[in-house]
Amino acid sequence: MGYTTNQLHVIYGDGALGVSGADFHYLFSYERGGLESLQIHGKEWLYRTPKPTFWRATTDNDRGNHFSEKSAQWLAANQFSPCTQVAVSIDGQLLPELPIAPLNNRYTNNETAAEVALTFTFSTNTVPSTPVTITYTVTGTGKIHVQVHFTGNAALPDLPALGLRLIMPTTATGFDYTGLAGETYPDRQAGAAHGTYHIDGLPVTPYLVPQDCGMHMATQQVTVTRDQTQNNADQARMPFALTFEQATHPFAFSCLPYTAEELENATHMEELPLPRRTVLTIYGAVRGVGGIDSWGADVDAQYHIPASQAIDFDFNISPKH
Amino acid sequence: MQADLEWLDDPEVFRVNQLPAHSDHAFYQTNAEITQTSSYVQSLNGIWQFSFAKTPAERPLNFYDPNFDASAFESITVPGHIELAGYGQIQYINTLYPWEGQVFRRPPYTLNADQLVSGLFSDAIDNTVGSYLKTFELTPAFQGKRTIIQFQGVEEALYVWLNGHFVGYAEDSFTPSEFDLTPFITTGKNTLAVRVYKRSTAAFIEDQDMFRFSGIFRDVNLLALPAVHIADLDLRPTVTTDWHTGNLAVTTKLSCAATTTTATLQLTVTDPAGTVIAQQTQPRANTVTFDPITVTDVQLWGPATPNLYQVTLTVLTANQHIMEVVPYQFGFRKVELRADKVIYVNNQRLIINGVNRHEWNAKTGRVLSIADMQADIQTMLANHINADRTCHYPDQLPWYTLCDQAGIYLMAENNLESHGSWQKLGAIEPSYNVPGDNPHWLAAVVDRARTNYELFKNHPAVIFWSLGNESYAGSDIAAMNRFYKTHDTSRLVHYEGVVHTPDLKDQISDVESRMYESPKNIAAYLDNDPQKPFIDCEYMHDMGNSLGGMQAYNDLIDRYPMYQGGFIWDFIDQALLVHDPISGHDVLRYGGDFDDRHSDYEFSGDGLLFADRTPKPAMQEVNYYYGLHN
Numbered sequence: 001m002g003y004t005t006n007q008l009h010v011i012y013g014d015g016a017l018g019v020s021g022a023d024f025h026y027l028f029s030y031e032r033g034g035l036e037s038l039q040i041h042g043k044e045w046l047y048r049t050p051k052p053t054f055w056r057a058t059t060d061n062d063r064g065n066h067f068s069e070k071s072a073q074w075l076a077a078n079q080f081s082p083c084t085q086v087a088v089s090i091d092g093q094l095l096p097e098l099p100i101a102p103l104n105n106r107y108t109n110n111e112t113a114a115e116v117a118l119t120f121t122f123s124t125n126t127v128p129s130t131p132v133t134i135t136y137t138v139t140g141t142g143k144i145h146v147q148v149h150f151t152g153n154a155a156l157p158d159l160p161a162l163g164l165r166l167i168m169p170t171t172a173t174g175f176d177y178t179g180l181a182g183e184t185y186p187d188r189q190a191g192a193a194h195g196t197y198h199i200d201g202l203p204v205t206p207y208l209v210p211q212d213c214g215m216h217m218a219t220q221q222v223t224v225t226r227d228q229t230q231n232n233a234d235q236a237r238m239p240f241a242l243t244f245e246q247a248t249h250p251f252a253f254s255c256l257p258y259t260a261e262e263l264e265n266a267t268h269m270e271e272l273p274l275p276r277r278t279v280l281t282i283y284g285a286v287r288g289v290g291g292i293d294s295w296g297a298d299v300d301a302q303y304h305i306p307a308s309q310a311i312d313f314d315f316n317i318s319p320k321h
Numbered sequence: 322m323q324a325d326l327e328w329l330d331d332p333e334v335f336r337v338n339q340l341p342a343h344s345d346h347a348f349y350q351t352n353a354e355i356t357q358t359s360s361y362v363q364s365l366n367g368i369w370q371f372s373f374a375k376t377p378a379e380r381p382l383n384f385y386d387p388n389f390d391a392s393a394f395e396s397i398t399v400p401g402h403i404e405l406a407g408y409g410q411i412q413y414i415n416t417l418y419p420w421e422g423q424v425f426r427r428p429p430y431t432l433n434a435d436q437l438v439s440g441l442f443s444d445a446i447d448n449t450v451g452s453y454l455k456t457f458e459l460t461p462a463f464q465g466k467r468t469i470i471q472f473q474g475v476e477e478a479l480y481v482w483l484n485g486h487f488v489g490y491a492e493d494s495f496t497p498s499e500f501d502l503t504p505f506i507t508t509g510k511n512t513l514a515v516r517v518y519k520r521s522t523a524a525f526i527e528d529q530d531m532f533r534f535s536g537i538f539r540d541v542n543l544l545a546l547p548a549v550h551i552a553d554l555d556l557r558p559t560v561t562t563d564w565h566t567g568n569l570a571v572t573t574k575l576s577c578a579a580t581t582t583t584a585t586l587q588l589t590v591t592d593p594a595g596t597v598i599a600q601q602t603q604p605r606a607n608t609v610t611f612d613p614i615t616v617t618d619v620q621l622w623g624p625a626t627p628n629l630y631q632v633t634l635t636v637l638t639a640n641q642h643i644m645e646v647v648p649y650q651f652g653f654r655k656v657e658l659r660a661d662k663v664i665y666v667n668n669q670r671l672i673i674n675g676v677n678r679h680e681w682n683a684k685t686g687r688v689l690s691i692a693d694m695q696a697d698i699q700t701m702l703a704n705h706i707n708a709d710r711t712c713h714y715p716d717q718l719p720w721y722t723l724c725d726q727a728g729i730y731l732m733a734e735n736n737l738e739s740h741g742s743w744q745k746l747g748a749i750e751p752s753y754n755v756p757g758d759n760p761h762w763l764a765a766v767v768d769r770a771r772t773n774y775e776l777f778k779n780h781p782a783v784i785f786w787s788l789g790n791e792s793y794a795g796s797d798i799a800a801m802n803r804f805y806k807t808h809d810t811s812r813l814v815h816y817e818g819v820v821h822t823p824d825l826k827d828q829i830s831d832v833e834s835r836m837y838e839s840p841k842n843i844a845a846y847l848d849n850d851p852q853k854p855f856i857d858c859e860y861m862h863d864m865g866n867s868l869g870g871m872q873a874y875n876d877l878i879d880r881y882p883m884y885q886g887g888f889i890w891d892f893i894d895q896a897l898l899v900h901d902p903i904s905g906h907d908v909l910r911y912g913g914d915f916d917d918r919h920s921d922y923e924f925s926g927d928g929l930l931f932a933d934r935t936p937k938p939a940m941q942e943v944n945y946y947y948g949l950h951n
Contacts, residue, residue: 191945
């Protein structure tokens with residue numbers, strides 16, 4: 001079939017929903033709770049399904065004011081929050097149930113749609129729990145609009161961060177972004193010039209004790225470039241790239257070879273594992289780093305992330321043609 | 322005189338046969354040498370013979386005897402730290418004394434004990450000893466001249482012998498110690514013996530937050546003194562309130578081999594362009610005071626315009642032969658604390674865009690090269706950093722000159738920090754505080770104040786004397802303040818610790834200085850009839866990923882004239898580059914990584930630069946905010 005009509009090809013599987021076009025093929029897994037495959041021009045961009053992230057590795061200031069101890073629930077939530085619900089909409093129509101057998105037995109391999117949307121609901125592993133939804137809306141060109149909604153609960157402690165973590169199968173050769181220069185945080189961005197910047201590789205800022213690093217505030221877009229895959233049938237070392245763009249508001253991101261948990265566990269740089277993946281986290285909220293002292297002074301109140309209120313952020317993933 | 326090991330236990334013995342402290346001027350045999358190395362200086366840096374002992378009891382006893390068999394000695398590089406040469410254990414600790422939980426120890430003459438404690442350090446299990454031997458022959462330029470040995474820095478207690486004769490003893494690790502070798506020196510081979518103890522009573526007042534090292538860690542030089550020598554130079558440049566006229570008073574103290582030696586002393590003053598603007602000649606005397614010199618259209622010294630004038634003093638024989646040439650660059654600038662309780666420099670409100678700077682190199686510890694210092698100056702200039710607090714000891718001599726030349730203000734700190742004696746688990750507990758009001762500890766700290774003053778009194782960069790850091794406050798520190806007030810009207814005195822003893826505030830410190838104070842509390846101070854201008858002597862603790870929230874401090878500058886800025890803690894991470902056998906890489910290690918306990922672990926990783934001198938990402942924020950008021 002042809003794709004000139006900007007219609008998406010929709011494959012109603014029993015464990016996953018496939019959505020494809022001329023140069024992309026996405027798999028939304030009901031079993032794995034999210035976007036399991038993001039294949040563009042034959043290259044896979046995901047190692048595991050994206051997960052909401054609630055943790056950024058403890059900084060020295062966090063340690064000094066016991067923030068991480070007070071907010072420790074979010075570390076568990078970061079690691080162990082299950083996907084409890086999946087909803088599918090086709091052309092704006094919410095399906096009453098997941099379209100798996102026997103419901104999907106009526107389909108062929110020729111279904112199309114102008115827009116496919118899936119919402120994955122995560123239940124935070126906190127006491128009490130609060131839902132977080134991730135909605136992927138795919139339209140005809142393959143663009144995915146990703147929306148994250150954090151419901152919040154006043155009984156929960158402040159968050160270190162709220163974001164969506166995408167782990168890519170291999171390390172990036174670098175990334176380019178439009179936003180603020182250097183490593184910035186909400187309370188440390190006045191000195192950063194706005195512009196478009198290229199970063200070679202996946203630098204980890206070598207703080208004496210590894211901690212959160214590499215944050216880039218107020219970003220319009222980031223393009224990650226890789227040159228290798230894990231696909232045994234694809235040994236080419238040609239660069240390929242994927243762009244994440246601002247939807248309604250700029251976002252913050254970090255692009256590192258490590259998860260927050262890996263950074264959290266190392267006491268020296270050399271204890272970090274060998275870099276083998278790319279961890280791109282797009283943040284809707286980031287806690288400040290503070291700086292009055294490192295033994296008790298809190299981050300200024302306006303740079304906290306209270307869990308009492310809803311947080312929403314969104315961005316677009318766009319396969320380039 | 323014989324050396325006495327028990328000097329280690331006595332806070333009242335801290336300099337034996339040491340020459341008086343004096344200005345840090347260089348001196349040369351000819352004018353041509355000025356841009357090179359003085360032929361009156363013979364470096365003893367290099368490989369020395371060395372023996373390490375874990376305790377004083379195990380030291381090689383008569384090693385200073387010229388007949389001593391030193392074949393069992395090993396070798397060590399001077400300058401260097403004994404610990405980084407692989408002998409003593411590396412330890413990083415902040416507040417508590419380094420013997421915490423290892424040895425119970427209280428300072429002598431405290432806790433109502435009006436006596437010394439025998440063996441406190443002289444018979445200790447934790448007092449490592451380095452025995453150094455160096456043989457040398459004098460270079461030709463030294464023949465027949467008085468010969469001085471200058472140790473620019475030795476931690477922490479130093480005994481010196483030459484050719485078997487005891488020469489002298491010194492404490493105060495971060496200032497030069499000079500001894501006269503003339504009575505003992507020979508024209509042939511000389512054997513210098515130096516014993517360095519890691520601990521003495523000085524340890525109680527040298528409890529700086531840093532890696533704890535010992536050894537000869539700064540340059541060692543022999544100095545040849547001509548028959549008539551400029552022992553001290555005192556330059557007093559002042560500026561009239563029309564800001565166009567400078568006045569210079571020059572006084573020198575001469576030392577002579579014989580009172581009968583005739584000589585004249587010629588003074589030349591040149592402006593920043595090198596044009597001669599004054600010349601005078603005076604006959605030799607113990608103290609030579611030149612006629613006051615007026616400088617019209619004076620070019621002031623400051624961060625934006627580090628204009629330096631130069632005096633050149635030439636000592637001439639009766640036959641007009643040059644015996645010695647002393648060049649010294651100085652600047653005209655006026656520091657005032659006015660009736661509005663605001664500090665002005667050259668008629669402009671002072672705004673300190675400062676950093677605290679430990680001397681540090683990840684490979685060599687506190688052994689710094691000139692290139693390291695020059696790199697630090699460039700980093701400061703590139704980021705609008707206009708001031709350095711030398712924390713918490715006097716730095717290597719060249720640093721002060723580099724700051725003069727670059728236009729970096731200095732808060733010149735004394736070698737004093739005693740927080741282990743009064744700060745316990747974050748609480749104030751001064752029951753055995755030193756120096757406090759203790760008469761037995763008074764002379765040692767006033768001597769440190771005097772040495773700091775005499776060394777650096779001619780540097781325009783120094784606008785504050787700082788009495789030291791985190792040493793609580795009492796009458797001894799008030800006496801240090803009095804010393805500066807009676808000797809120097811051209812600078813202000815800073816001390817933070819008086820914040821704990823408000824009754825002494827009219828006797829100590831010209832400024833209200835606090836560390837890590839919140840912007841809210843600073844505003845509260847400034848809104849409530851403040852008596853002194855406010856300075857953050859330490860703020861924005863840049864440990865790890867930090868330095869968020871500078872805006873709030875910047876806003877204070879715009880709101881309150883009496884808020885005069887501060888010094889970020891601190892300039893460079895203190896960590897050591899170590900080979901990691903597991904990864905095969907050279908990696909940075911911190912406290913506790915050497916099995917050292919008690920330790921404060923990574924707490925010294927609080928610089929704007931990583932330990933390898935690359936800037937942390939936060940530097941762009943410093944550059945921005947400091948650039949707003951530069």
